[in-house]
Amino acid sequence: MSTELINLTVDDVPVSVPKGTLVIEAAKQAGVLVPHYCYHPGLPVAGVCRMCLVEIEKQPKLAIACATQVAEGMVVKTQSSAAKSARTGVLEFLLINHPLDCPICDQAGECELQDFTFQEGRPATRYSPVYAKRFNPVEDFGPDVLYVPNRCILCTRCVRFMEDVAKEPVLNVSERGDRAFIGIHPEARLDHPWAGNVVDLCPVGSLLSKDFLHKARAWELDKSASICTGCSQGCNITLDTREGVVVRVRPRPNLEVNRYFICDHGRMSYRWMNRGDRIEAPLVRRGGELHATDWDEALEAAATLLRGAARRGVVLASPRASTEALFFARELFRARGGDWRGAFQVVMGEEAALAAVPNLALRAERAPNARGAELLGYGRDYAAAVAAAETAAVLLVLDEPEIAGRTQGALIYAGTVLPAGGRGEAGGGGGGARDAQVVFPIANVAEEEGTFVNRDGRVQRYFQAKPTPGMARPAWWVFSELLAILGNGDGTEARVATAAAAFDRLASSVDAFRGLSYTHLGLAGVPASSTVPVPA
């Protein structure tokens, strides 16, 4: 797109937009949402729903805002009587074959057909009840997608997504006239690793997620901005929760990272956030047994262990932990001039790219914050760190349930759940977090605020979506409290009250994050300083 600016007015609001901008996008700049169905900024223009008809002065016919480019001096009227009646007409045509089954439709409450009909549709039908509506049976399109043809308005967003974005053209428009429906290749399934996006793209309740089917009504959901933990891509997502339970993951647009899409792996990676078998209270070893206690005693017990550890420690951290937590875990040793070693391990999986979007894929590294851990000095040589842990004075495990660290020193475990196995497994020098001296219950990604750094070094915030269970606290809070008790190294005991303050501490002491703050990061994130080399 050119840098040349074009001046126009939309509903009397003057705007200047780059040459080549579509009227529908220019209208957004003017604060006007032109109703539309087939248009989607992430898909090629189809111009078929005819819903975005607007009046443009000096043009003989109404024009579709989604396929008309702006021109100097253009006067666009979205609310003229001609434009309004054209849209009312389209809505009427769309509704004649659309069932009135909103009460049992998953889309109700977030349905663009409902919204625009409410906004400018006719109050009553003129379609004589003598006629039967078009009927086609529900079809099973793929692992997570159902097609309800009766609700389909044939906007073809799904067809274009599969054809032009996923580059796996398994959907089409079959038949002609009012018999038309979305067809699927007879020998294919809608099982592309990114196929779930057709459910989000569908403006009505025609393409449904089996996972979300009849699970909740749209108006019961609370929506929180978050970052997908499925891989190192760092796709921006919205966590939809109902009464403190995550019930759905949807993409949140970010043109720099995931555009409008997320993969099915990320979409389905949320059930663990609702796990019930959580550690809900701090535990301290007393008389050979772990006992639940309060935060004061647990923090004091851990501080005692750390003070006696000659400042030598190993941190085995999860690359799913927040940057803030990783920072303070490190500072427990480093800030006090100690000798520490940190490492993480990454679960690997198959890579799956979204063909038409550059630099967007389900990445082989199934961890959201490996890059953040690297920037903070954590290494990838996990085996060596585990070996070093055996002789370390203190082993701090941060939510790494895959492996139970062994150490002859003291074991402090901060996690959401207790790792299985471990106890009595190796005998002798202790093994597994069940032999920890102190166990801290911490929040998971849905329960805290924090940041991840994606594979390209983009620092992105995620927000709290649901309450933490029991006495669990964010890991950054636990470690920053510990640090305050131990003394911050600079002699202060300043406590950190918020995630934003935790990030500020990180930003002021780590070069890669220098100058950043939660305000800067906003909802879209910004790149970490690229001049800082990754430690080997």
Add this chain to the structure above:
Amino acid sequence: MGYPHKPHPRETVVLSRHFGEADARTYKGWVKRGGYEVLAQALAMEPGRVTDIVKESGLRGRGGAGFPTGLKWSFMPKEKNKPHFLCVNADESEPGTFKDREIMRWTPHALLEGSAIAAHAIQAEVVYVYIRGEFTEPWDFMARALAEANDARVFGAIKIYLHRGAGAYICGEETALMNSIEGKRGNPRIKPPFPAAAGVFGMPTTINNVETLAAVPQILKHGAAWYKGLSLSSPKSTGTKLFSVCGHVQKPGNYEVTMGFPLKDLLYDLCGGMRPGRTLKACIPGGSSVPILNREETESCLLDYEGVVDKGSMLGSGGVIVFDDSTDMVYQIMRLARFYAHESCAQCTQCREGTAWTTKILERILSGRGTTADLDLLLDLSENMTGKTICVLSDSCAAPVVSGIKKFKSEFEDYIAGRRKPVMVA
């Protein structure tokens, strides 16, 4: 299959001169009749010069829209940095139109010659002739003629391919036709970009009707001035036009007359008038997509682009459908609407749903269950179906409905009021 009639003395046979002569279909026979002479001359000319001659002749597109042909050719990029294409629209599917069929059946070489000249004028190296799938006989003649002409190497570097449609009316719409050639579903495209900028395979393309191209060799042979002189009326409508007359006339068929010929004379003189004891009731002058004319309008209408517009309709493809006083106009309009409902490509909402809804209302009126509110509803739906879609298929459905209700309202009211026996429509 012989051609049904000898030329009427008032016909001006330019394109149809050799209709009925089986020998004209062969390469030898065509050369004997002076064919391919002007092609050789044209290929030696500057492409721009050919375009200029066609511009001067005043030739306008015979497919329906009547766009000046030379002007259309001149839209092609002069600087050639991409392959250029010529598409020949031989997907004659407009109900009531059967002129291109006869051109391909009797004078396939006229079309091939005109296509090659046009391809030269627009600097296209490839010509696609998109032939309607149902045209089995014209296909055979075209294929034979093309093979013979290729053997005689008359086209120089120009390659001509025949492409067969699969039976969709909408593939006669120029951009749908291009999609179909590309192997895609025959859906009309949004314009812009126009074909001259990005047509078939995204390359600069010109698309012309069969009758338009068949006239081109004649224009080059006899000169633009001669062609321009073939007009009885408006200087903006020149040359001859084939009219396919069907319906309630004594002698239906193709008639070639000069532009500006009175429609009344075409029907009463050339076509032999109405059947005995019958009188004219209505006429659709330009294929099923244009507004219906009543008797008075028909009898005072001049057959050229402006003359028919004066009467509130369009010259269209020249498919003249004639209705006498025995006709049930409500039923006829329902049949037209049903055709468009069947053929809608399903892209645009108004067309997909509107054509089918219109048909249902008309069927209901015919079955005696209509109400007076239905007529207002039909007009309102037609308003929403006009000028709001990618192509003009839904406009075409609305045109006969609106003009029919306006001009034959009493027939609708007779069904609604129960004065007329209901018709059960399947």
